[in-house]
Amino acid sequence: MTEFRFDALLPAEMATRAEYLGVKKAEMPFLKMFMLATLAGAFISLGAIFSTTVSSGSVGISSPDGNLAYSATLPYGFNRLLAGFVFSLGLILVIVGGAELFTGNNLIVMAWASGKVRFSDMIRNWGIVYAGNFVGSFGTALLMYTTRQYTFGGGAVGVAALSTGVFKCSFDFVQALALGIMCNTLVCLAVWMSFSARSTIDRIATILFPISAFVAAGFEHSVANMYFIPYALLIKYGDQGFMETVSQKVPNLERLTPADFLINNLIPVTVGNVIGGAVLVAAVYWAIFLRKQTKA
Numbered sequence: 001m002t003e004f005r006f007d008a009l010l011p012a013e014m015a016t017r018a019e020y021l022g023v024k025k026a027e028m029p030f031l032k033m034f035m036l037a038t039l040a041g042a043f044i045s046l047g048a049i050f051s052t053t054v055s056s057g058s059v060g061i062s063s064p065d066g067n068l069a070y071s072a073t074l075p076y077g078f079n080r081l082l083a084g085f086v087f088s089l090g091l092i093l094v095i096v097g098g099a100e101l102f103t104g105n106n107l108i109v110m111a112w113a114s115g116k117v118r119f120s121d122m123i124r125n126w127g128i129v130y131a132g133n134f135v136g137s138f139g140t141a142l143l144m145y146t147t148r149q150y151t152f153g154g155g156a157v158g159v160a161a162l163s164t165g166v167f168k169c170s171f172d173f174v175q176a177l178a179l180g181i182m183c184n185t186l187v188c189l190a191v192w193m194s195f196s197a198r199s200t201i202d203r204i205a206t207i208l209f210p211i212s213a214f215v216a217a218g219f220e221h222s223v224a225n226m227y228f229i230p231y232a233l234l235i236k237y238g239d240q241g242f243m244e245t246v247s248q249k250v251p252n253l254e255r256l257t258p259a260d261f262l263i264n265n266l267i268p269v270t271v272g273n274v275i276g277g278a279v280l281v282a283a284v285y286w287a288i289f290l291r292k293q294t295k296a
Contacts, residue, residue: 180272
């Protein structure tokens with residue numbers, strides 16, 4: 001009979017577990033990997049939908065240059081905390097439900113650094129998972145657009161979605177890069193801590209605070225932005241009637257374009273996410289717990 005234990009795994013055991021899971025992820029067949037990545041994109045989008053809806057009516061957003069601002073019915077910090085708490089749904093679904101998330105998979109670096117995964121296999125995983133995440137996120141944005149849920153609350157949900165899209169397209173490259181680094185440091189710490197869990201409740205508990213923190217602080221997550229910004233673009237370009245009624249509530253809509261999505265957000269945020277997850281979390285924990293084992 002297997003012994004049931006309530007105590008969490010210790011960090012050294014977590015490192016071994018991360019290494020083992022990195023090998024399994026890198027060896028996964030293409031179709032399975034892509035399908036699980038598509039699910040992860042959809043799961044993160046569900047967290048984004050929850051967050052946008054809860055934030056509606058109390059946006060409290062200002063642009064990086066200070067030209068875009070909204071008054072909030074809730075204090076800014078409290079509003080962001082609430083948005084972050086409910087956004088945690090996305091990673092909970094990924095970890096507990098089982099899916100492949102690009103940002104979390106940056107931890108495969110631990111298995112690669114130990115010589116148990118080839119560099120080409122790690123890059124293959126990241127490429128396939130990134131593409132699958134985009135398909136899942138963008139597909140969810142398309143589905144949500146057809147629901148016209150953005151018209152709910154007298155258009156408040158749509159205003160929140162558009163405001164978020166404008167805000168995320170307003171960064172310069174260096175700022176977006178730094179926000180991406182900070183974001184995936186927290187996301188990978190959440191995934192890392194989930195390796196200590198022995199139950200579903202443990203996993204959920206380890207996820208809530210790091211994910212709430214990154215959203216509350218305004219850090220940038222590439223996969224979440226694959227939903228947030230395309231959804232805002234679909235509303236802007238797809239429903240002119242709705243835009244006529246709310247455009248005055250969302251200044252600087254000219255900043256929300258496909259080019260700004262790619263150049264000002266997705267590219268630098270993705271690079272930042274890799275640095276935060278692969279270097280600041282994976283490489284550091286590998287050096288602490290696995291490096292001596294590899295040399296022995």
